[in-house]
Amino acid sequence: MPGFIDGMMPIQLLAELLLIIAIFILGAMILDKKMGIHIPMLLQAVFVFIAGWWYYKYRIDPPLPFSVRAIYQVMISVGIFMWVSSAEKGWIEFKRPIIAVLDAKTPLTWWVRAVLLVVLPLSASGMTYINLAPSLSEPIELRTVHPAPPAAVKVHGKKFPLQTSESPFRIDENGEYSDHVQDAHVMDNPFDPDGIDYMQNVKEGGEIFFQNCHFCHGDNLNGRGLYAFAFNPIPANFTDPGTLAQLQETFVFWRVAKGGPGLPREGFPWASAMPPWEQHLTTEEIWKVILFEYWHTKYPPRTWGEE
Amino acid sequence: MKRLFEGGMRNKQLLSWVAVVVIVGALLLPLVISIPLLAQEFEEAALEQAAAEEIVGEEVPVQQIGRDVHYGDEGIVQGPPAPVTSDNENDYPRYNFESRVIIWVATQQHLYYGSFVLAVPIFVMIIEFIGMVTKDRSMAKKYDTLAYDFIKISIVAYSITAILGGVLVFTFMILYPTFWTYMTKIFHPAMHVYVLLFLAESGTLYIYYYGWEAMKEGLLKWVHLTMAVFLNVFGTVLMMLANSWATFMMSPAGVDAEGQYLGNVWLAVHNHLWNPVNIHRLLGNMVFGGGIVAAYAAYRFLSAKNDEERAHYDWMGYVAMFIAVAFLIPLPFAGYYLMREVYAYRQQMGITLMGGLLAWLFIIQAVLIGALFLTTNYYLWQGMERMRGAERYQKYIKYMTFVLIVCFLVWLTPHTMVMTPTELKEMGGQQHPVVGNYGVMSAKNGAVNIIITTTILSFLLYQRCNKIPTVSWARYGNIALWMLFGGAFVNIIWLAIYGYYIPANVRVGLSVPQVVSTLSCLFIGTAINLLMMRGAKPTGPVEWGKISVRSQYAIFMLATSFTWMMGLMGYIRSSVRLHWHVNEVMRDNSPWAFTHTIGFAANMISFNVLFFWVTLLFVFWLGTLGTKKVVVEKVRVVTVPAPATSH
Known part of the structure; x- marks a missing residue:
């Protein structure tokens, strides 16, 4: 994949994001309107979330610090929420599989719920462990780069x-x-x-x-x-x-x-x-x-x- | 008899004109007060008088002349130097607790309530006026009820403000007596005026509130509105006086380098940052007040028992939100002006704020500002659900979300990133070569202008959701709107890129054409849109109350963000003095003259926000007590009601 062009980097990044979203929207539209394949809202949302994560983690070089990626990922999540819940119709469609899993009325949803009930607490405890485990790396330091000058x-x-x-x-x-x-x-x-x-x-x-x-x-x-x-x-x-x-x-x-x-x-x-x-x-x-x-x-x- | 009658008519006309002149004059009063030139004339007159007295040769005691630290003029010393305090019980009496934290809470709570009760009467006045000039009687009645609903909430808050003001003064006297004595020696005349104005404001407010029913018709209604004008003039001047004490502490004037008072309180009031803070606070109060009332409406909406109530409080929330957002749009520009003046006053202070010690707090502010605009857009999109025909525009939401989120990412990308030393090494420097470019002002100005312009676009789409234009030039109108917004986007983005290639002082000037683009979209776009919608074919009524509960939580989020941001920015403004009570004049020698850690400050702000909202819930609850069952007419609104401030 070609790298970032020196001198054009900020604009290139925005243009690439625009391109990704354009392909995504166009693709979903063609699938839906021309081929009759409707991708569920939840799946679309998951795709956007993962695409954002991938882009900021692997596309940008040198790698971004975790704090910045975390901010970006939260913002992407907020954007996804705003998009799926902006109209009642989309929101109902988005929630439907989640509610179906919580209700667990079919064997499949029952199993998905059971797995999630095990996996989610385990992931939470795993993340807690990673955060609390003593690390050899130096702590984060907030530096003030522009010192206030004397008069x-x-x-x-x-x-x-x-x-x-x-x-x-x-x-x-x-x-x-x-x-x-x-x-x-x-x-x-x-x-x-x-x-x-x-x-x-x-x-x-x-x-x-x-x-x-x-x-x-x-x-x-x-x-x-x-x-x-x-x-x-x-x-x-x-x-x-x-x-x-x-x-x-x-x-x-x-x-x-x-x-x-x-x-x-x-x-x-x-x-x-x-x-x-x-x-x-x-x-x-x-x-x-x-x-x-x-x-x-x-x-x-x-x-x-x-x- | 006939002559008398004709004379009566003329008199009535004359009276109307006198009333208009009085109202306009009263509204201009705060402006006149804020002109610094008048202050200097007073100073010159005092010096001339002193010189004249010397010429006359009367036995005048030898007068010491001091030079004003800000204005540079000479004046007669009329007060002792600023006291040099030390860490002892006389200068800083204390409990077994940090005094600064106590004063912090007292000040913040007083400011929260103060802002609220200053802002609400301003838009009550506007809404009452709209109600009076609206020809549709049912709409006029609705506006009047709305205005009354608003003032009803603020009346309890008014008493709390007064109580908190008392708490604040006592806290100053008890915990910081030396500092307080110094301040009163300079500001005592202004403080007395403050107290008198407070009395006048209270009197006016109570007559205004309790006289609502008795003065609802004819000439008395105009008298009632005039009282609202005076209420607001008193309130605004009160706020300006209180601001002068806070800004004196940041940018003192009217004293010499030793802190000796030079006898002209007018100059001390007119210090360098006074007017920028006045403007910023006035706008900020309106946003805050609108947010709180909207939250009240959301609270009532969520607890409503029937559709009528739901419809009424949905509408109330919408109007309050509208007011908040209308004033939110110019607020960043007022903030920009304030910061510019801070830099002009002391570069050091400016850098401490935005580049140095307090810069991380500005990142938090950026996040909150972005959140405010995102929430506003979200609320408007949710509001589209009230109208049939909105589907035409809902398909654009995903594109607008994308634009908003991308701009938000640019807006909050920090110039200096929080990272571990390992990440720092991997990155090869403090600034990231790709996204680090978003950390500078040029990108941020572009991003925030695009965010605001997109918000305006959301509003225009909202306005036309349930209408199909029928004017013959509708097609050209749409083209004009496309061109206007397209042109604005291109201009803003192009200038943001161009800003990287020119010197900083020229770049600062680029913000002007960017803002002009944004404001053009606001004014010209709204005007074209309104003209296009004249006689438009409705696709259905605005079904007030038919809105998701998410929209109401968005209102809560908006109001809480306002509160948090106000606490944050207040802290930043105050702590930029560092170890000074009065900047460069009176040093803070208490044990608490250090700057708190960001974490501690954030916790304190959160505590203040929580405390305020808990007490406010009490106020809301009081508002529901003793409420007569309001018979709310089934809303049959065709046009979207919007206060006059929209165009």
């Missing part, structure tokens, strides 16, 4: 208010701070000796990145560097639209300068191996490496002003 941060003796500070190197040809300079030069060659100051700073930032950061954050800035999988969780993936792209440049400045030890108490326990880079880099070097990271990922830093 200001002090780096190398200078105070930077996070709401108002600006990168000294995000400057246009006139030497003025500009939110648009990156857009204008995103395709430029950083090694061009005639490049504007902004591109020279990007290049220097890149050098700093490859001397210090890429071991963990990766040469594609995707959080999969040489050492990445020695950490748990692995380092931040800057190409993800949920990381750098969501943040103000000053927020990243704070995180780089203060590293894991500088994280606020409110989200404790933090699991970050990030060193406080202010102990190794100058303020200017920190700003430059951030400049490079934004330039390389093509995401502009978040701003709060009007565009």
